Amino acid sequence: MEKAALEQEVRQIADSWKGKDGNLIMVLHQIQNRYGYVPRNVSLVLSEILNVPLARIYEVITFYHFFRLTPPGKHTVSVCMGTACYLKGGPELLGELEHLLCVKPGESTKDGQFYLEVVRCLGCCGLAPVVKIGDKVYGGVKKKDISGIIAHYSKEAEAKAAA
Amino acid sequence: MAKTVFIKDTAITGKDRTRDFYGLFLGVLREKGLDTTIQLVRLADMGIYSAGIAVRVLPDNHLYTQVGESDIAGIVESIKTGQPYQPRLTKQASTQMRIVLRNCGVIDPEKIEDYIAHDGYHALARCLTELTPEQVIQEMKTSGLRGRGGAGFPTGMKWEFTRKSAGDQRYIICNGDEGDPGAYMDRSVLEGDPHSVIEGMAIGGYAIGASKGFFYIRAEYPLAIxxxxxxxxxxxxxxxxGSNILGSQFSFDVEIRLGAGAFVCGEETALLASIEGKRGYPSPRPPFPSVKGLWGKPTCINNVETLANIPVILFKGGEWFSKIGTETSKGTKVFAVTGKVKRSGLVEVPMGTTIEDIVYGISGGAMSGKSVKAIQTGGPSGGVIPKDYFQTRVDYESLQKMGSIMGSGGMIVMDEDDCMIDIAKFYLGFCVDESCGKCAPCRIGGTQMLRLLEKISEGRGVPKDLEQLAMISRAMQKASLCGLGQTAPNPVLSTLNYYRAEYDAHVNDKKCPACKCSKLLSFLIRQDKCVKCGMCFKACPVGAISGNREKGYVIDQEKCIRCGQCFEVCKPAAVLRQ
Incomplete structure (x- = not known):
């Protein structure tokens, strides 16, 4: 994207928070919502707009687990590793997903379709063990269910649905 | 005869049948010409799980679970008469008492009218028209309410300190950064009864003289936000x-700030740093936030559950509230009972209820065929309580005496298959991940303890390691900067205290009694029990099992990766795991 266009877009996001104390984290949330991660060129523009050194922005991004510096896959697969999920088989689900997608947590698949991550408690411990894909939460998941769930989101399945 | 019927499919797996069932139910109502007098509502969450289709009839407050198609006619008939339909009637455990969760699953959280109809904002109106801020604080002190975030500091006193601190601007903050893995009561309250938290904050703002409030909520809770x-x-x-609330002189407004996935931000000084838009580093106390908090101004930080209690206290009076609970801990506490338990979910009980009543009475004990070994309260900052101590009554002091803490109310049930070293390792791993790295005792101590635990669980432990674990624990407790580091050794200390024998078995005999630590396991096929079906042979992912259907099968220990697949598929239980 052209720098001017990008600048305008980021300015739009930042403007709603301009002048408010402690706005940096909230602006970063909106940027991540928009782009899926916090690209470096956006940080650069943001630094100018908010008049905050780039180092301060990166200081915040790298401290919080929620912010990403690399683009995520099309579908984010989150495996809950809260205590309840851990006890009820979360680690096995993670193992199965690593095996199926051939990635480690924090990586995207080669085709960019899936991004695998481990999360700390999604707050639905009654449903343990839980796997979340995008916004959809799957509760009471068993190891044998995983391949079926993933197949739902594969490129082939999506192409079929589109047709 | 205007009645309301709530419907929800509470099964946690498979397709959600709520909509289908809603259609069937509506069909029956139409048939009988009752669809105009009985309102049918599909709920997103009823607070009950794994109970099939659940139907609740209000205002009769009859709850039916495992409802089938054939029951609809009977239920409709019973709505007409007001008498409960016996075959599916479910009694909710009577030991529960709902104060915090009073409206969750009862009102529509997106309708302010519903909340007001359930006595909402009456307490705020009473405060603004009848009471001075000092009287509000006095009422809170009479109630004896203590902070529900974990530490249990008396809320009335916290408000008083903040009010008495000099400053042109004061703030009140709602701590909704519920980071304890395995606890979700704050999320349920924020989602199920948001107005009660706002009302609690507005009353708090009036009492301490704040005109501005902040919600700090985890970004992982989009619906709550x-x-x-x-x-x-x-x-x-x-x-x-806004300004001049209900025509009074009091002006108050709130804003939302989001967390970004850092457990340490539940600690109040780190939370302040995060709201200010900085890294969530804690800072030494004193000065306490009540003196010098957000942007250097006096600030009061209350937990979600604490704030949800406040409207009820001011509506019914501190005197009423102080009659519930024990001598030192008043009111009720919400626990998230999860893990290896039959009915996991939120439970609200008066302080002083025994653990036994919660785990067995309300939650139904362990899942089929197993027995409960222990519970863990307080998450990564708490400790385990073995089942021999389940007569303990839950309040702040008695849990602390047991080497655990109340915490925010997570209660994880563990059964005989859970290894205590594995649990300690899990919690410590969590704290190491979440340590902000500012102070050395937490950063280095945590990592070293985790290494020792890994060593023990892999069978490389020596007796001296256990002493070393205890020593590092003491150093972390004494020297860490904030609550995270000071309490991080608790899971290790409490498991060491109650389950020393299990540690000894790992260190001395190189065995895991719960058969969880995979490096210490071995798998053998018992030839006397083997029926030579070949299931294990097919299941083994690394080809460590050799043999055929005539001779039988053996496991090559060199090749075996101890995944346990053969153990799981063996029907006659001929695979021995030890």
């Missing part, structure tokens, strides 16, 4: 937030 946003807007539209 959405509901609070909606609720704030409704308050503005109805004159319950």
């Amino acid at each position: 959405e509901r609070i946003e909606k609720a704030i807007k409704q308050c503005h539209d109805n004159g319950l937030l």
Whole structure:
């Protein structure tokens, strides 16, 4: 994207928070919502707009687990590793997903379709063990269910649905 | 005869049948010409799980679970007469008492009218018209309410300190950064009854003299954020937030700030740093936030559950509240009972209820065929309580005496298959991940303890390691800067205290009694029990099992990766795991 266009877009996001104390984290949330991660060129523009050194922005991004510096896959697969999920088989689900997608947590698949991550408690411990894909939460998941769930989101399945 | 019927499919797996069932139910109502007098509502969450289709009839408050198609006619008939339909009637455990969760699953959280109809904002009106801020604080002190975030500091006193601190601007903050893995009561309250938290904050703001409040909510809770946003807007539209609330001199407004996935931000000084838009580093106390908090101004930080208690206390009086609970801990506490338990979910009981009543009475004990070994309260900052001590009554002091803490109310049930070293390792791993790295005792101590635990669970432990674990624990408790580091050794200390024998078995005999630590396991095929079906042979992912259907099968220990697949598939239980 052209720098001017990008600048305008980021300015739009930042403007709603301009002048408010402690706005940096909230602006970063909106940027991540928009782009899926916090690209470096956006940080650069943001630094100018908010008049905050780039180092301060990166200081915040790298401290919080929620912010990403690399683009995520099309579908984010989150495996809950809260205590309840851990006890009820979360680690096995993670193992199965690593095996199926051939990635480690924090990586995207080669085709960019899936991004695998481990999360700390999604707050639905009654449903343990839980796997979340995008916004959809799957509760009471068993190891044998995983391949079926993933197949739902594969490129082939999506192409079929589109047709 | 206007009645309301709530419907929800509470099964946690498979397709959600709520909509289908709703259609069937509506069909029956239409048939009988009752669809205009009985309102049918599909709920997103009823607070009950794994109980099939659940139906609740209000105002009769009859709850039916495992409802089938054939029951609809009977239930409709019973709605007409007001008498319960016996075959599916479910009694909710009577030991529960709902104060915090009073409206969750009862009102529509997106409608302010519903909340007001359930005595909402009456307490705020009473405070603004009848009571001075000092009287509000006095009422809170009479109630004896203590902070529900974990530490249990008396809320009335916290308010008083903040009020008495000099400053031109004061703040009140709602701590909704519920980071304890395995606890979700704050999320349920924010989602199920957002207005009660806002009302609690407004009353707090009035009492301490704050004109501004902040919600700090985890970004992982999108629905909670959405509901609070909606609720704030409704308050503005109805004159319950903004300037001159309800025509009084009091002006108050709130804003939402999001967390970004850092457990340490639940600690109050780190939370302040995060709201200020910085890294969530804690800072030494004193000065306490009540003196010098957000942007250097006096600030009061209350937990979600604490704030949800406040409207009820001011509506019914501190005197009423102080009659519930024990001598030192008043009111009720919400626990998230999860893990290896039959009915996991939120449970609200008066302080002083025994653990036994919660785990067995309300939650139904362990899942089929197993027995409960222990519970863990307080999450990564708490400790385990073995089942021999289940007569303990839950309040702040008695849990602390047991080497655990109340915490925010997570209660994880563990059964005989859970290894205590594995649990300690899990919690410590969590704290190491979440340590902010500012102070050395937490950063280095945590990592070293985790290494020792890994060593023990892999069978490389020596007796001296256990002493070393205890020593590092003491150093972390004494020298860490904030609550995270000071309490991080608790899971290790409490398991060491109650389950020393299990540690010894790992260190001395190189065995894991719960058969969980995979490096210490071995698998053998018992030839006397083997039926030579070949299932294990097919299941083994690394080809460590050799043989055929005539001779039988053996496991090559060199090749075996101890995944346990053969153990799981063997029907006659001929695979021995030890």
